[in-house]
Amino acid sequence: MTAPTLVDFDDVVDRYDPTLGLEVHVELSTNTKMFCGCPTTFGAEPNTQVCPTCLGLPGSLPVVNRAAVEAAIRIGLALNCSIAPWGRFARKNYFYPDMPKNFQTSQYDEPIAVDGHLDVTLEDGTSVRVEIERAHMEEDTGKSLHVGGATGRIHGAEYSLLDYNRAGVPLIEIVTKMIPGTGARAPEVARAYVTALRDLIRSLGVSDVRMDQGSMRCDVNLSLSPKGSGILGTRSETKNVNSLRSVERAVRYEMSRHAGVLDAGEKVVQETRHFQEDTATTRSGRIKETSEDYRYFPEPDLVPIAPSAEWVEELRGTLPELPWERRARIQQEWQLSDAELRDLVNADALDLVAATVDAGAPSGDARSWWVSYLSQQANTRGVALDALPITPAQLARVIELVTTGELNNKLARQVVDGVLEGEGEPDEVVASRGLAVVSDDGALIAAVDEALAAQPDVAEKIRGGKVAAAGAIVGAVMKATKGQADAKRVRELIIERCGA
Amino acid sequence: MSDDLTRLSAAELAEKIHVREVSAVEAAQAHLDRIAAVDGDVHAFLHVGAEAALASATLVDESLAAGTAPASALAGVPLALKDVLTTTDMPTTVGSKILEGWRPPYDATVTSKLRAAGITILGKTNMDEFAMGSSTEYSAYGPTRNPWDLDRIPGGSGGGSAAALAAFEAPLAIGTDTGGSIRQPAAMTGTVGVKPTYGGVSRYGLVACASSLDQAGPCARTVLDAALLHEIIGGHDPMDSTSIDAPVPAVVEAARLGAKGDLSGVRVGVVRELTGEGYQAGVQENFDAALRELEKLGAEVVEVSAPHFQYGLAAYYLILPSEVSSNLARFDAMRYGLRVDKGASAEEVMAATREAGFGPEVKRRIILGTYALSSGYYDAYYGQAQKVRTLIGRDFAAAFAQADVLVSPTAPTTAFPIGDKVDDPLAMYLNDLATIPTNLAGTAAMSVPSGVAAEDGLPTGLQIMAPALGEAVMYRVGAAYEAARDAADGSPFASRTPEVKP
């Protein structure tokens, strides 16, 4: 297969209009699976979280997990959807070894939530409304591990191992309507949407939404039409997009690839493609000779889901403050400019700062620590900010020590470094590294007197009322105390000793 | 002594066990001996679990000896379990090669209830593969023979359970009824078979044929025995979403009331579309005689019409295969059951296994159902069939406004010779003409012996149909008719069963 011709991105958006569509699967963090009582813990030994139902054993039957329905309704409500008063599950029939029944139980054409929207803010503050077509419930499949063979794919593998722990874990699939008119910002809109959806679902507490662990997975649909033509092009569906950055890159790559195909006068193939994390490209999935016919029909083993209006309203009452509401409140409470808020959000620091504030720190201090010093540390270490080994409570304690004068800023950074190095709680680091500010006036007075004696001309100026000259003496004292003195107190003592 | 025990009804046997005149172990052993003697000819059982049966019976005896009240009205009574319900201590094959030797890791809810009730499970009975068939000839393990005439079929799919009763190998059995698989074998073997209201008995652990039609139910030689068993296996099960969350109808009380012989005030509807043309003469004669008997008991007999029943068979043969095609997809050699290691890929192994593991009738229905659900055909086939289903439900509702129960012959003919229809699926399907509407509507029905046909001496059945959860009146009518019939004959119907002769 020849490498696709890629068109330069700027050139693509000069001549084509992209249309986006995003399908996001979210694994719910319910205690039990969608249709049985098995636990859903991630990372357990293979095939230890299974039972007759999720193994699809003959005779077994599904029972709908009420907590999953509840989570689905809450997601639907948070996305401004209408909740269907009645709906059936359907069977999606196809053979695959990681699917125990060889059909997937899914809501298909009677989804629990329809017709909503999510407002998404881009980096520069532009707001884009993404229309939601539907959110529906379904069950996850198991996992296959293909062993032997070069690619880790089923073809060429010597044998395959199957783990059914994930089979039957509840999924919510959230599907957008087509998103037109994003132009050059299509990649950014896609990423911002997935980010906003992740934050929203996290705030509902119904999923870990960890893309790296697969509890949130994104399929990107993209098509191009000649600029201004309004003719919808053929779309590709890219699966396996497993990070926010990849969402952006997948859209960008597919736009360049589609343009290359269209420029060559060829037709875009309607197909499923797989995103390649290492190269930021997509590759074609297996082309099927016949189009897949899933032979959907209503699941006869389940009764329809019919949430009462009262229940839906009760659930609406349980919705927490949603991310955009929270951001508005925080902006006001902390008196942030739009730019400051955006920096905070873009640095993924909002939750951390808020938690630090909750632990007793002033918002300004908390913000400055997370956005500057700690962001640098995260960068250096190549980890996400929230993966740094320091908790908001620990940082709040450091800030408290500064406020009470027990630490100055320089020492505080050393304490934070100690915590990051795993040396224990801030107070333990202070003790073990001997970082407390010298607050014993006796020791300081001795150091001040020594410095004044060493620079008699400066001492004279101060005594003559030139208080500004004290800076040189402060510097000398700080040097002598290895930075552990409280500079403000030192200045006071200098003036006192000089009788100025 | 041993031989006598096999001739008793379940209620009589339970009585003797509970007053400790007979031990549960003796009862079990008597039936195991009977199985050893006749099952070589009848082939009702696919598996006999003698050891487990005797162990279970021993527990009942120990408990009674300790002065504990019996776990249920049928504690200690032996039972034959259709091989479609899962059992941890016995294989569950569903009459198919694809599950040969499969030992389920869990008990069906019905199995658990039987165990909790202290009932002795003797073994698993033969059936048409995956319950698809009306003669038990489609079992992958060979046909069951009708104890009335070993050259004839015992009906199906539950021919094993019905034959076990008629051959006195067990006084109780469990069947499952998707389109008549309990009632038609009951009619063919001169026994009693009940299809409860859909959702009345848990389907958890019942290996699915067609999920929206399957229903497990009691089989026995008397109406009272069926009622006693019905109350034990019925009731809501949180493991089955389609199970009804309502008390089990008081069928034992109803059967006892019926046996007193008074049906005054009960309206019995004769379904015009389920009599006459196409019914064997002796079947029709016995049906007419049964109607006269019901009138004598004080029932008011009226004629009702169910115009859409004529489309029932066609709708059934679209809905059932559709569900079958999906339900049977799981038999893919990946996790359990047969595996034919032919070919390098998972797909090739799946295909080879399904080719070798499924019999012709099962394949026929999988293909039919796959086709009926295919895009472009769904509305014309599955969609239309569902509409017919709705119309049949309305026919029933209208009929039950005029009558408390409806009656018809259970099957159009008596038992036919083995091999007669095995190559003619359409002729085979016609057997279930009268029983299918009940499954499509999710209502209840039973078959009670209505004598033997004059022309061939083989048993016929009276079908009594009731509305959903209306089993009480159905049992009352069944028990009243049974008592009157026995009084007229001078002995219980079962005593007329000929001795099994090879």
Ligand SMILES: [Zn+2]
């Ligand atoms: Zn499970």
